[in-house]
Amino acid sequence: MSDAPTGGMAGESTTARVRREWTQLTRSRRHKVVGGVCGGLARHYRLDPVILRVPLVVLSVVGGLGLIAYGLAWLLIPFEREEENEGRRLLSGRVEGPGLTALLLIVAGCGLLLASLADTGGIVWFSLLVFASMAGAAHWARRGEQRGAGHAADPVAAQAAAEAPPEAAAPPTAGPSWWRGTTDPQRPGYLWGPAEAADARPGVAAGVWAPRENTAPPAAEPAAEPARAREFRFGGLVALLASLAFLTGTALAWEGEPLGTALVVGLTAALVVYGLGLAVSAFVGRVGGGTVVMAGLTAVLLAGASALPDNIATGWTEPVWRVESADALRPAYSMGTGDARLNLTGLDLAAGERVTTSVDAGAGQVTVLVPPDVTVEVHAEIDVGAFSYDPLTTVDDPGPVRSFGGVSQERTITYGPQDGDTAGGTVELWLDMGIGHLAVRRVAEGAA
Incomplete structure (x- = not known):
């Protein structure tokens, strides 16, 4: 049940109320098209509402950020002459x-x-x-008004003067009113004031204290509030159904679909259940604030699942690719999720000979073993993870970078042949990892 709008604080004049409503950031009731957000922001920053509405409509159609911003403002900014916003009502379980x-x-x-x-x-x-x-437009409009406040009439005061009804005045008195603050029978006069002052009531002598007759009707006994019917809460049921929908949707898409797609199907099913529960609670029953929090968390997880690389598989594999000659080297190798090893120690490349291959992995570990006499050109691209290079022997001069990691890493590094070995050909590696670790190791053929 929504809170009734209040008319302002007790004892507040109309001018002060209008001034407070113009200076506070609230959603507008008079200039409302959808939720009164643009009207309230325009009134607060002294702008035309069209300046805010047109860009928001454009951003809502192109990209969706306008809808997100408007929805968040609708939840966080309270309505005019109300203290509680819609977000607080949702968290308390009052879905309207x-x-x-x-x-x-x-x-x-x-x-x-x-x-x-x-x-x-x-x-x-x-x-x-x-x-x-x-x-920026809102900031400069507000700042310009503050600079011109000493040279122009206050628009808030002008609006208040135009809309304010006549102020209520105290009723006239029939005579002098002196403080009668004593009921001591030994001192029947006024607490102070001249003794010859006549009382405003007829038949009362000057300077004589007389109690005022109680003409107010007897106060009626407050009526007992009717017992409120206990609301049906089904937030736990909605959470249980959402969990079952997530498990069912994920299980149906688990076989034959990437991990991200399977999670998107399950989380979408759960989010639909939460949405239906919130819609039903607007008419029947009530859900708690935990349902709103879980729905928001599910939406965040859905956004994260949709960003997962498509090559991350749901099954774990451990492929081993051993290459004995340059003719046997395939142009590309791929793995979904697992621990893969590409052994190139059997290559015997002459000086000036060049071979190229690529490894594409979704998640896990990829290790490439190369002979000590070749030059290795590594083009590494990692969404989330790390890369490392291990030489055959430890040298004092580390040379090129041997490891790096982080998010959205893309580097090209060249490693020359091992010291003491005759220079052979060149191996060009294109390594692409979604989430995991890439490793290039120098290994002698006998040790491999």
Whole structure:
């Protein structure tokens, strides 16, 4: 049940109330199209609402960031003349139409944002640039008003004066009113004041204290509040059904699909269950704040699962590829998830001879064994993980970098033949790892 709008603080004049409403950041009731967010922001920063509405519509259609920003503002900014925002109502389990609509806007915006990230990142930068422009316009509008406050009339006071009704005045008194603060029978007069002052009531002598008759009707006894019906809470049931939907969807897509796709199917099914539960709770029963938190966490996990590389498989493998000659070397090797080893120690390359191969792995470990007399050119690309190079013997001069790691790492490094060995040919390695570790090791053929 939504809170009724309050008329302001007790004893607050209309001018002060209008001034407070104009200076506080609240959603507008008079200039509302959807949720009153743009109207409230425009009133707070002294802008035309169209300056905010048009860019938000564009950003909502292109990229979805406009929907996310509007939904978050709808949840966090309270309505005019209300103290509680929609987000607090959701966390307390009171799922209503406005809060549910804001959540749906956020979910829809996240879907559009993920779709745009899959194509290109330029839309995100364009959206951020538009948001920065809107923030700059609001800042300068507010700052310009503060600079001109000493030269122009206060627009808040002018609006308050135009909309304010006549102020209430105290009723007139029939005579002088002196403080009658004593009920001592030994001192029946006024607490202070001249003794000849006449009382405002007829029939009362000057300077004589007389109690005021109690003409107010007797206070009625407060009526007993009707017993509230106990609300049906089904947040636990929604969480159980969402867990079952996640397990079922993931199990159905586990065989034959990459890990990211299987998780996306399961998390999408769980998010649908949470959405249906929130929609039902707006009309029947009630869910707790934990349901809203779990729905948001599921949406975050869904975004992370959709970003996983497509070559991460659900099964673990340990392939071993041994190459005895240059003719037997394949141009590409691939692995989903596991521990792979490419043994190139059997290659006998003459000086100036060059061979190229690539290894594409989703997750796990990839180790490439190379002979000591070849020059190795490594083109390593790692989404999340590390790379390491191990020479055959330890030397004082480490030479090129032997290890690195992190997120979105892409480097090209050349390692010459081992000291004391006759220079042979060149092995060019293109190594691509989603999540895991890449290793290149110098190994003698007999030791391999």
